[in-house]
Amino acid sequence: MPYRRKKYHDGDTHLKKQWRTKRRRKDLDEINEDMKVENAEKLLKQEVDLDKPGGAQHYCLHCARYFIDGHALQDHFKTKVHKRRLKALELEPYSIEESERAAGKGSFESIKKRKIETQPQDGIISPVDVGVVKDGDISLN
Template identity: 50%
Template sequence: MGRLRRSRTHKAQRDIHRASRTRARTKDLDQIQLIDLDPKNRAALEAQPLDFDKPGLAQHYCVECAKYYESDVALHSHWKSKVHKKRCRALREPAYTIEESERAAGLGREGKRTSSASNALMSTAA
């Protein structure tokens, strides 16, 4: 019996993991909604001091997308793009809270009886 062919079995999976490892992470939607869209923080982000380590010296920043741009022209063309408009539409929806996520996983208090309610049902049934 010959050698089993194993070189091509998980290529797609490996490439996805490699891409996610090396991709630059941006802020999540809930972080932007809670922190960056606050009027005080937004004004500070839009008027940042010069920073030589960031693109465009940190002068061209899109708050909704949490990205820096090289020039004012690039920022204005980004504002007209489909990616920015889709991100703004997603930011209009309220962020999920911890309680909502727990209820979705079945860990919340909704749908569960309290001990006093179950005791009252037990006494009426007897």
């Protein structure tokens, strides 16, 4: 007869938090703060830092990742991971007012969607790159 299967992961409770947070990235609300014009310009025009990949010169603002060169960054813009992140950033982050409306204090408002495009090649973000979509019309924040 076959032997009983051994349970190797019985005593790994002290490691579970490390596994969950090993490759943790910025959350969507943190990236939303980074997408503001003044913060975006600082992130896209960083000083050379040799501890970061590519000297911190090739940064994806929406995914909060550094790349080794411009070619790797351009390839990243075509990936499913980047496109998924752009789709997730279309919805505005939750606010205190929205949580109060969900609790029954206030009236319902429809979900606001923004039009998010991949960052420009020259690394300069303009207010046109981040807009609000309402009923098919685009308006600026």
